[in-house]
Amino acid sequence: MFRAVLVNDPFDDPAVYLDSKYRRDGILFDLGEIRNLVPRNILKVRHVFVSHAHMDHFIGFDHLLRVRLGRERPLFLYGPPGFLDRLENKLRAYTWNLVENYSDDFVLVATEVRRSGRITRRYRCRTGFLPEGKEETAPFDGLLAEERLFSVRADLIDHGIPCLAFRFEEKNRINFKRNVLDEMELPTGSWLMDLRQMILEGDPDDTPVRAWWKDGRGGTTERILPLGLFRERAVKISSGMVISYITDAVFTQENVRRICALAAGSDLLFIEATFLHEERDKAFLKRHLTACQAGWLARLAGVRRMVLFHFSPKYRERQDEILAEAEAAFRGEKTPEPAADETVGNTDG
Ligand SMILES: [Zn+2]
Known part of the structure; x- marks a missing residue:
């Protein structure tokens, strides 16, 4: 049984932590600042799904790596097109001599997701995190991880750049x-x-x-x-819980279609609500959703409950308005203007 929580306040960096109640297993959706996650939980994490490499979604990698160094438990990372290059640049930014003194080696397995297929590379602390062996390639049919107790599916959505959205499905309880x-x-x-x-x-x-x-x-x-x-x-x-995670999406018809298909019937949907609808033009230019659009998408996808996050800091004093606007759209009392009939970024990867 998994429990999902936002790691930070909704005005701060995005990260959702899924904690297994009975097993030493944890999952992260996005990797913004994660200092609010206690080391005991960071040590439980086995899978990390990164939507895209904008700083507020990936800056927590350093903290995660630091806590995990010298630990035996491997870590599986997933990210959008260009992810392996960015990850390797982060790993190259530090000096890795003396790591042979660690009692346990630390293994990182990272997968870059493109529509054309997935590429997986392995790294080890003792060899200075240089890519090891031959990379693996496989077709991408939407399924990212298939574990004994759960599976995670993904789709690429448009944020001006390709950005991953995720659907976690717990197997039968x-x-x-x-x-x-x-x-x-x-x-x-x-x-x-x-x-x-x-x-x-x-x-x-x-x-x-x-x-x-x-x-x-x-x-x-x-x-x-x-x-x-x-x-x-x-x-x-x-039946087990279905939890979806959608962030950093421009309001286009293509995104609406992909988001609804991925999140359909979720028990819980984490969805960004970066702007109030009064700033929908700005939201479109910044490739983000408004609270009204988020609530409307949650309704359209038929989810049971939504959790909003990734609020623009300028609304610090207006959080109630964000929540009320999204709730009204979720109940069907407010409808956004039709989504744009254009593609703003390439999501083919
Ligand atoms: Zn963002």
Whole structure:
């Protein structure tokens, strides 16, 4: 089960942190300043999805790298066209002698996403973060990461430059019926994690499940039961959360189409609302959404809840107006002018 929060105040740099409740796993959407994220959580992060390399979306990389140096856990980074070059420039900006003294090597795996395909390179701290081995290339069909508990899809949207938007889909949630386990006289414990895993992986019904617990006299009691018995009686499967992240998008018809397709039916949509609608012309020139456009997009995409962020600092005293404007559009009480029928940037990558 994942919980998603904005790392910073909505007037500050964009970054959304998804935290796994039961596992040592974390995800970041965007990498603005992340000093508000405690080191314990930075150490949990395994995947980082960067929308684009404007400074306010990528400046947190240095802090992330610094906390992770000398740690064994690898980090997977994803970014838009040109991302590998920018990342390598950042890595080249520091001196990397003496790193052999770290007890653990730190591995970085970075993927650049283009419509024409994805390019993945690996880097290691001990070799000074020079690209290692041959880069991998693969077609890009919208799927960026496929993990045991979730998947992340992406699309390139237009911000004057190609910018990535993301959709996180948690796989089905598996819960156990406590009353049934009680009837079966099976105390809960870490064995349920293994059971959950077997169900997620679709193991056959005759797979033996070892239920075990401490008996209070220093020993361990165990019972071996077939997986099918649990599947039939003690398991409740519910669908997982869908969380989308949309930022830095110009209000064009093409973007509206892509954003709605990607975010469709999300439980939670993080969407930028940089300007008030009274400044829609300026928003268009700066390739950003207004609060009204953000709320309208959330409605059109049929999301359950939206969280607004990336407010222009000039509205510090007018936050209520941003929220009210977006909410009105989300409820269908306010509609923006039609989106521009033009492409302002190249998103082909
Ligand atoms: Zn931005």
